[in-house]
Amino acid sequence: MRPEADWGQASALADIRGQVAIAGIGEAAYSGASNRNSKAMAAEAIARCIADAGLRPEDIDGIMYSGALGDQFTADDFRAHFGTTQAMWESGQGGGMVWAATAPAQAAEALRSGRARYIVNSFAVDWASRRGAMTGGPGAWHASELIKAQLELPFGWFPQPLYFATFASRHMHDYGTTEAQLGELVTAFRRHANGQPGAVMQDKTLSLEDYLARPHLASPLRVEDCCLISDGGAAYLMTSPERAQDLPQRPVSVEGVGHGIIANAPYISQQGDITSTPQHFAAPGAYAMAGIGPEDIDVLGVYDCFSITALMQIEDMGFCAKGEGGPFVEGGRLDFKRSRHQGGLPTNTHGGLLSHAYVLGIAHVVELVKQLRGQAANQVEQPRRAAYAGFTADEAGTLILGV
Amino acid sequence: MLALQPDLDHPLTGPFWRAAARGELALPACQRCQCLVWYPRALCPHCGGELHWRPLSGRGHLAAYTVVQRPLLAAFAPFSPYVCALVALEEEPRVRLVSQVVDVDPGQLACDMPLAVTFRELAPDGGAPYLAPLFTRRQGSQQGGV
Secondary structure (H helix, E strand, C coil): CCCCCCCEEECCCCCCCCCCEEEEEEEEEEECCCCCCHHHHHHHHHHHHHHHCCCCHHHCCEEECECCCCCCCCHHHHHHHHCCCCCCEEECECCCCCHHHHHHHHHHHHHHHCCCCCEEEEEEEECCCCHHHCCCHHHHHHHHCHHHHHHCHHHCCCCHHHHHHHHHHHHHHHHCCCHHHHHHHHHHHHHHHHCCCCCCCCCCCCCHHHHHHCCEEECCEEHHHECCCCEEEEEEEEECHHHHCCCCCCCEEEEEEEEEEECCCCCHHHCCCCCCCCHHHHHHHHHHHHCCCHHHCCEEEECCCEHHHHHHHHHHCCCCCCCCHHHHHHHHCCCCCCCHHHCCCCECCCCHHHHCCCCCCHHHHHHHHHHHHCCCCCCCCCCCEEEEEEECCCEEEEEEEEC | CCCCCCCCCCCCCHHHHHHHHCCCCEEEEECCCCCECCCCCCECCCCCCEEEEEECCCEEEEEEEEEECCCCCHHHHHHCCEEEEEEEECCEEEEEEEEEECCCCHHHCCCCCEEEEEEEEECHHHCCCEEEEEEEECCCCCCCCC
């Protein structure tokens, strides 16, 4: 199937290389259904993030979250929870997914103009607790959109696992990708979760044989190819590199940001190339801003809502040629112990959405900061640059971090 | 609870289902530049021309598919396993119709296999049935050909 060249495009972003430092991280416990609500988890993650940065709540004068979700932690929530009264720069263009990658682009402008000095970006979900009450779980939005509701749902093409199972069939047809190769990726992330304190699947091992013996949910995908449904949250704190020098943690520098979107957004059924992702358009801008290429990335955090979406993004970011993701992930190449100079690509070293927790990418960024500080549970050997690939099907974001 | 019944009176998408109820596969086409426009919208995205619903041959190829063994949508559980598909239409292969493939052994499915439309009643969740354009193997074609 020959893709159209113009099936998507990159967004123009200002060059913010070296203008934002991540100086704090914090997490709320990751779990299945816990009866915690998302705002309470965000508050917990933010409190730990501020303490990690050596700051006090009254120091925080900027806050970012996902405005598209109605239950995220706003400036009003911050002041009410922490009992402070400060004015805050506020943006709903943060949170998880694509925006966990692109939040620094907007934060840079607020830092540069002096509207904020210390900006917290947080994301939290209570979807495991609310699973029974949600229409299709994370598929709720898809069910509410008119065209999808009228022209996709009546055929039973819903929710997300079916979309990506369908695309996976084409990837397998065009490139010879196998279920065992998807299993290599799934089990690599599981092994990382097994070594990650707090990962939801920490105590559940999964061998490739176990994986292949499991039944299909929607061919060629198994339950193990699909992200968890979790409660949890995390946050990171952004400031200027100058201010970060005065804080206790080793600053992590934002080196590059990219964003891409498909031409037929939000309708991925009509995406020009269903064996690729908009990461194809997002990653090049981030590399260009950082002045590096994929060969310079020491550790990767890729949005693995499904095994196939992680595999396609690894291709789209240029870690291997298009279609060669299957052979690329074989032989333990994604293992944290196999560094780049050993031919590896340490990926989702915390376990990812598949085996750590489904908190929509915010924990991926937190994990990469830990890796660059040398504080990770599954520590990669002295990484200098990390990349996060964020994804929402029709959009993708890329974040390159360095020390 | 999800509303799975298509709305035959909806101004944007109703004509698709009213055509299906007549046993026709019809999509919006531009009166000026003749291109097919999918999904439906107010005007042609290429030239701004007005759209009208054009009956199509119903021929196409299987662009991609999944055999749904365990539906996440409980309403479709009575049909499982069922085959969801993206069908590339003969008149414009860049248009991919979301549909189902029926009467084909899942083991015989392959991307690019030639398909022809067939109209079947669907009634998920025991609701009122609706006639839907589904697809089956096109007779007289060699499987796998394009």
